[in-house]
Amino acid sequence: MGDCDQVILYFESIFALYAVPHCVNECVLKNQETSMSVDFSINGKAAQAKAETDTPLLWVIRDELGLTGTKFGCGAALCGACTVHVDGQPVRSCQTPLASVSGKKVATVESLSKDNSHPLQVAWIKHDVPQCGYCQSGQLMSAAALLAKNKNPSDADIDQAMSGNLCRCGTYTRVRAAIKDAAAVMRKA
């Protein structure tokens, strides 16, 4: 593949990440003031949230369920700080209405492990990846989604999976190194 193709691939992948997940497009945004109760699972436990149906999942996770590891950075799916998994797929929870996760499995950074034993957490600590740390929950969740489907990511794979996650502290070099490290550990396991 030539450099040019590579660049186009990057852009496509980034736009794909910025794009609102499909489930959201189909979601009903009409009854904005309608408060409803939505059942889903969060980090393996059953959860029920009562909020207006258009409330982004992010705010339900943070303010109702009290899981504050997931962060708010841009409110527009541009920074990735709010990345969580819905049925295993990485999504921007700031652009995911609560109603769209009904019956689905949501996983946040807190699901990796409490004792920092997940290979990504181990690698993040080994490389001292975080600086201010604010974006790191999102970085970790994007990395976890990558490694779930790709046990041996190339630099291009990492660029593709991680370019939607901004880090103003510029920890990218270490994020890349830590992902490769964690992937190697997970391949051996």
Place this chain on the structure above:
Amino acid sequence: MTHTNTSRRSFLKTSAAVTGGLMLGFNLPGTLGEARAAGTVYTPNAWVHIADNNTITLLSARSEMGQGVYTSMPMLIAEELHVAVSQIKVAAAPPGEVYVNALLGAQITGGSTSVRDGWEKLRIAGAQVREMLLTAAAARWGVDKDLLKADKGMVLGPKGLKATYGELAEAAARMPVPEAPRLKDPKDFKIVGKRTQRVDTPAKVNGTAEFGIDVKLPGMVYASLAQCPVIGGKVKSFDGTKAKASAGVIDVVQISDGVAVVANSWWQAKKARDLLSIQWDEGAGAALSDASVIDGTRQALKTGKVLEIIKPQGDVAAALKSAAKVVNAEYVIPLQAHAPLEPMNFTAHVQGDKALLIGPTQFQQGAQGAVAEALKLKPEDITLQTTFLGGGFGRRLELDFIVQAAEISKAVNKPVKLLWTREDDMTHDFYRPVGVNQLKAGLDASGKPVALHFQVASQSVTQRAFGLEKDTLDPFMAEASVTGYNIPNTQHDLVIHDTGMRVGYWRAVSHNMNAFANESFMDELAKAAGQDPYQYRMRLLAGKPRFAHVLKLAADKAGWGKPLAKGHALGIALMEGYDTYMAQVAEVSLDAQGEVQVHRVSVAADLGHMVNPDTVEAQIQSSIIFGMGATLKHQITMTAGRVQETNYNTFAPVRMHEAPKIDIVLVKSTEKPGGIGEPATAVVAPAIANAVARLTGKRVRRLPITAQAIQQA
């Protein structure tokens, strides 16, 4: 004089009354609270607290915003206290005169000063506590103090006598404080200078690290604030009827800076805020545009009062007249936003004449002073707790969002968390001011510069933020203006021009404009002289060993002069800033769209003694990525007083796929420590600009260096 000016000055007067050396009785945050719960806490000095269960806590006077102070500060203490870093817990210090940063004159985290300020102070603090513990043990056991040893949190004596620091803490706190305890010779350091794991990483990989946005108080409500689209504008009138009727809304209140919606959840507050109808008095700011700001600054070079940055050397006019060749160039840097990833926020609970403030700030006393003034409270009645900062970069030196939170809490008589949107943050920043540098040099027949006239015009942040008197040299505008090059005739002029913009300190501050100008110009002179830019610089550095050393190290690391991949070029730049000497070589190419790709940056830095070399590398990596964005990608523009960039699409920082390989060479040095949180941000711009010029033959003298800028150069 602005509101902020007076409050910042008044904090300086009032804060002295707030605290002395002993910290007992303060409402202390986080870790120290836990230590206190575990047992009684003893306070040998303002930094080190030891609980009787042997928990040792350092109150960090500096905020952790990613730069690693929660690790480097305890390393300095641990070295002399004879404990492992892992034995020290860290908590944020409250506002207090004892915590003032000697290099900045206030309790500020910024200016790459934390290690430079703490280098002796914290080692002395650790040594004092160690000596007091030994004195206490000697008295308890009735043995000579010289026979005792402090090691890993224990005092050990003859015949197996031993006690933990915790067991001795109460007695030690009553011992006289030794004024000049013996400090280790740096060659005996066991901790300082060694790569050390950050203490805050574990909490930052499992979601438990507490940032301002995560603060929760019992009964807390949430606020979203509508501010005038033109900074400085005021509310003329507003209709909050629709907002009030919106789900979850508790109240709609007007405060100094706008109209706040307070609700049971932040999302409800934000949604209702969008329903507000507000008439604004936009004020003078409505006339501003980025073009007028730059033009005005350029004009000021002709009409403004010229301040001398440094005494002129020789006779510049005569030397220019007799020069074989004269080179002129103008360089411009645009407005920039800080855009830390955590949007501005603070939590406040105002109750009668007392207030509790919790959140991310780089300026504890300023926050206390500003809220005291705004709410007519006594500073000592305001408790401030500092959380982790989700990025700072200078934005969190400002106090606007803290005062806003306090005003809203007072208005609704509840604990309130105010959280800005990203759009609020991008359009209501304190922007990096524009800089216009005009340089003129005379070269002799051999191409050597014999005269340099350096002129810069920009806006003074220090005038706004700290009331610096008009027509007084602002040192934070003159950084990196005087270089290490030996040029016999030099003149350095500064003009301060108030554009009407609200400006703030932005990572690396004026090093950015001055290093971009000086180091771009040095390449232009080398070109005019027909010489290699690396060799050209080196010839001007006789008797400047630290400059010359890092220049050579960076060039060697980058393979300067060796063949490169097709379509690639190298650019070099050199600077001293924050007592750190640094050279960078950037390797660039152009992509299919003509945009600059940075493949590799080779860095050499001599910053004297280092505390944690791993953090030093992290800060260099960080600063390069941060500076690259401003060099190549983003800027703030303004039309009719309205900032046009609103989020990370139109203001686009560097992303993973754009991050270059960064090779770092650190000089082993016993010079006094230099700062490392910022300088690389300033050096990367001219390194890239010079590489682009060598690659394309086109010199871009105004940032950012976009494909379009290169085409038009």
